[in-house]
Amino acid sequence: MAEAVEKLTKKSEDPSKWYLQLVRMAKLADYGPVRGTFAIRPYGFEIWERVQRDLDDRFKATGHKNAYFPLLIPESYLKKEAEHVEGFDPELAWVTIGGREELEERLAIRPTSESIICDFYKNWIQSYRDLPILINQWCNVLRWEKVTRPFLRTSEFLWQEGHTVHATAEEARAETLQMLNVYQDCFHEAMAIPVLTGVKSPSERFAGAVETFTCEALMGDGRALQAATSHDLGQNFAKAFDITFLDEQQERVHPYQTSWGFSTRTIGGLILVHGDDRGLKLPPRIAPTQAVVVPIWRGNNKGEVRREAEALYSELKDAGLRMEVDLDEEHSPGWKFNEHELRGVPVRVELGPKDIEKGQAVLVRRDTREKEFVDRKELAVRLQALMGEIQENMLRQAAAFRHENTRQAESYDEFKEIIAEKRGFVVAPWDGTAETEQKIKDDTKATIRLLPFERQDGEDLVSGKPGQTAVFARAY
Amino acid sequence: MAEAVEKLTKKSEDPSKWYLQLVRMAKLADYGPVRGTFAIRPYGFEIWERVQRDLDDRFKATGHKNAYFPLLIPESYLKKEAEHVEGFDPELAWVTIGGREELEERLAIRPTSESIICDFYKNWIQSYRDLPILINQWCNVLRWEKVTRPFLRTSEFLWQEGHTVHATAEEARAETLQMLNVYQDCFHEAMAIPVLTGVKSPSERFAGAVETFTCEALMGDGRALQAATSHDLGQNFAKAFDITFLDEQQERVHPYQTSWGFSTRTIGGLILVHGDDRGLKLPPRIAPTQAVVVPIWRGNNKGEVRREAEALYSELKDAGLRMEVDLDEEHSPGWKFNEHELRGVPVRVELGPKDIEKGQAVLVRRDTREKEFVDRKELAVRLQALMGEIQENMLRQAAAFRHENTRQAESYDEFKEIIAEKRGFVVAPWDGTAETEQKIKDDTKATIRLLPFERQDGEDLVSGKPGQTAVFARAY
Ligand SMILES: [Zn+2]
Ligand SMILES: [Zn+2]
Numbered sequence: 001m002a003e004a005v006e007k008l009t010k011k012s013e014d015p016s017k018w019y020l021q022l023v024r025m026a027k028l029a030d031y032g033p034v035r036g037t038f039a040i041r042p043y044g045f046e047i048w049e050r051v052q053r054d055l056d057d058r059f060k061a062t063g064h065k066n067a068y069f070p071l072l073i074p075e076s077y078l079k080k081e082a083e084h085v086e087g088f089d090p091e092l093a094w095v096t097i098g099g100r101e102e103l104e105e106r107l108a109i110r111p112t113s114e115s116i117i118c119d120f121y122k123n124w125i126q127s128y129r130d131l132p133i134l135i136n137q138w139c140n141v142l143r144w145e146k147v148t149r150p151f152l153r154t155s156e157f158l159w160q161e162g163h164t165v166h167a168t169a170e171e172a173r174a175e176t177l178q179m180l181n182v183y184q185d186c187f188h189e190a191m192a193i194p195v196l197t198g199v200k201s202p203s204e205r206f207a208g209a210v211e212t213f214t215c216e217a218l219m220g221d222g223r224a225l226q227a228a229t230s231h232d233l234g235q236n237f238a239k240a241f242d243i244t245f246l247d248e249q250q251e252r253v254h255p256y257q258t259s260w261g262f263s264t265r266t267i268g269g270l271i272l273v274h275g276d277d278r279g280l281k282l283p284p285r286i287a288p289t290q291a292v293v294v295p296i297w298r299g300n301n302k303g304e305v306r307r308e309a310e311a312l313y314s315e316l317k318d319a320g321l322r323m324e325v326d327l328d329e330e331h332s333p334g335w336k337f338n339e340h341e342l343r344g345v346p347v348r349v350e351l352g353p354k355d356i357e358k359g360q361a362v363l364v365r366r367d368t369r370e371k372e373f374v375d376r377k378e379l380a381v382r383l384q385a386l387m388g389e390i391q392e393n394m395l396r397q398a399a400a401f402r403h404e405n406t407r408q409a410e411s412y413d414e415f416k417e418i419i420a421e422k423r424g425f426v427v428a429p430w431d432g433t434a435e436t437e438q439k440i441k442d443d444t445k446a447t448i449r450l451l452p453f454e455r456q457d458g459e460d461l462v463s464g465k466p467g468q469t470a471v472f473a474r475a476y
Numbered sequence: 477m478a479e480a481v482e483k484l485t486k487k488s489e490d491p492s493k494w495y496l497q498l499v500r501m502a503k504l505a506d507y508g509p510v511r512g513t514f515a516i517r518p519y520g521f522e523i524w525e526r527v528q529r530d531l532d533d534r535f536k537a538t539g540h541k542n543a544y545f546p547l548l549i550p551e552s553y554l555k556k557e558a559e560h561v562e563g564f565d566p567e568l569a570w571v572t573i574g575g576r577e578e579l580e581e582r583l584a585i586r587p588t589s590e591s592i593i594c595d596f597y598k599n600w601i602q603s604y605r606d607l608p609i610l611i612n613q614w615c616n617v618l619r620w621e622k623v624t625r626p627f628l629r630t631s632e633f634l635w636q637e638g639h640t641v642h643a644t645a646e647e648a649r650a651e652t653l654q655m656l657n658v659y660q661d662c663f664h665e666a667m668a669i670p671v672l673t674g675v676k677s678p679s680e681r682f683a684g685a686v687e688t689f690t691c692e693a694l695m696g697d698g699r700a701l702q703a704a705t706s707h708d709l710g711q712n713f714a715k716a717f718d719i720t721f722l723d724e725q726q727e728r729v730h731p732y733q734t735s736w737g738f739s740t741r742t743i744g745g746l747i748l749v750h751g752d753d754r755g756l757k758l759p760p761r762i763a764p765t766q767a768v769v770v771p772i773w774r775g776n777n778k779g780e781v782r783r784e785a786e787a788l789y790s791e792l793k794d795a796g797l798r799m800e801v802d803l804d805e806e807h808s809p810g811w812k813f814n815e816h817e818l819r820g821v822p823v824r825v826e827l828g829p830k831d832i833e834k835g836q837a838v839l840v841r842r843d844t845r846e847k848e849f850v851d852r853k854e855l856a857v858r859l860q861a862l863m864g865e866i867q868e869n870m871l872r873q874a875a876a877f878r879h880e881n882t883r884q885a886e887s888y889d890e891f892k893e894i895i896a897e898k899r900g901f902v903v904a905p906w907d908g909t910a911e912t913e914q915k916i917k918d919d920t921k922a923t924i925r926l927l928p929f930e931r932q933d934g935e936d937l938v939s940g941k942p943g944q945t946a947v948f949a950r951a952y
Pocket of ligand 2: 715718730
């Protein structure tokens, strides 16, 4: 693998090649036999597990419970909400044979679960006393994709989908926004990814929603990633699936629904936001290994250094840090340094004979590559503090990058120039029509990522008509 | 729901009807629109989550990592291991259309993942340095079933499947047995279900395995449930999928594999083992709610009792217990007692005006229905201790039931009589032939659940030939 590390394409030279190589070399994922399917390997999955745990705790803290709904959705269910089926139909995979028999009605593998869940909710909801329903599901979904890329766009992916039901429109809207904030907190606090939040334009709205809210992140190559979305479904699904309840006035009315999702796609975002020419860079909060002890020995002192490295490893592990010790005898320390940098381990702890003599160890940060000599007695405390510092610094760095790559465009020419040469987020007024939105997309491949919550008025750069500020970018 | 509780069929009268009613009334699961599919509702799912966490911790403590492999398996992959496809083919669901196009090769929804995982392992394993591979996956699987019952037999179900690869046959066998013990520990310590462990007869072996080990539990109605299995796959899959590695002598050889699984089926076992005429009975270790505070008020003291109940709830929750407080004003205390007994909550904490006056509360155990008056100041400590006592007592009760329902048969007539009249486990020698095994099944519907690890010789009751002791039962 020494050669492999050296051969990692530079991110700045070819981000796309860099990405694919890194996913393979860091053993995050691997291609499956069916187009667009992948295995998430243990190292990649452990990152996902930590993100998942972080989010799940936040869901439970806001009163949600997990449940599980069926994978297969009868075609007739999908068809009940017209916009919904129109949006998903081109991407469906159909089961037509079960138990050696042709099925009377074909069954879609869920691309998302609104339709099947509504069928259950219809029976579970009778009275206002049954509301709100606050349920989340962690599961796999499938959308047949033509062009795929590990994590970022795969036919099958893992996600969570929240599905809630409320008595009033206000409550549903509040829930939608609450979950958008939950996502934002997870991105900021766990993944060190700054995200913009706002409203989607109607053309980018979830199929069947009355309003879609989004978290948009800026990748290292200047392209945007829709990182998570939260939908206010209004009464659309309740009407289509005939969900009703008796309200306090004993009238039978339709409830209001929300849905919100966060997927393994975000792992792709994590790679793209933080990674650099040396490989991955993982925020300590979700890194499977927070620090790795690399002993530096020669033939004559190997025994002692090895013993000390193992002792140090145990000591730090007992202090609550997620540790590894690299006792491999085949590779040089330099090879190991590269390898653990490629894997994005936040801190390397070097320990050589001189360090042992002096009662110290050397800490090397992955984020800044700064070196620090620390007294053995203070090592655990220092490492714990360093985890917080690295976590904060990574968010700060990503926020600074985003700040530098967010530009106001004063004219359509400038808009086109920025998108062509610098990418990043471009802030410009939009007249609210699908026509200008489409023209901009045709001309530049940039789309409206979101409309900020704080409305700012201005003249549309294309039509000259009055409009409000939107954030544009080319997106993944 | 008061009427519903009263109407729960008696377990002793019609265990099958009792089971279905209880699953619905306790809101554990609900039927889906496709035959054999179910939603696991929040209360049922929370039980599963706790079992899952318990098992996952045990897997990680024994060195395993989680990963995720694709849902869809090309037909050609399934066909590579002849016995394997023969075993699963009748139960497969096939995807034949994806993204509006007829697929060139049809894709099965995984019934289990050996074949697709072997395809990845083939690439991940090159040298003995890559071994062992110790990977587990939590996922959904699908087996088209004709007769289904929530949890116990469903077309789609949730499970974990461990898939490991080893350099030697001895190591693979040791792993297979280790994981059998992990399952046994989870059943005993978390679920309070005593299980017998042993070897399956060849006819009950996993399709493609060289040996299958099993955990068998005895349900309250005297039928057995295969609760979890661990398979020594030998080199069967490695040969079929051409997985090889360079061993330390630089020779290219096939590795040895294992697989082992534990599913939501066990939730059905949990219901059947512990449930009684009043409903569910949950072991404290995995109960979503360990104790529920039920205030007993009249019109004139409602305010005070309510406040005290809320305070008590917070106090006990802060002490680390999973608590609920039932402040509903629509139902009587008696109705609530029934309801929480139906839901299997291990302890009810009653609090009335007299209790408040005396500075006490009343604890009522779900397992024995014993009442206890406890000083408020000692309540948290007493409840914590009670959790351990109930957990132990439930295991003891289930073990005593199994002991009473495990019988030696001295003749084939006696064997048939026990199975027909008493059910339970029947211990009898078996000559090791598929013929006597089949005859017993035809005559009595009883099958060999396992061959105990401690071999005991004897004469087969049917053929009179020498054999070894087997444990028979009618099974779910
Ligand atoms: Zn209507
Ligand atoms: Zn071979």
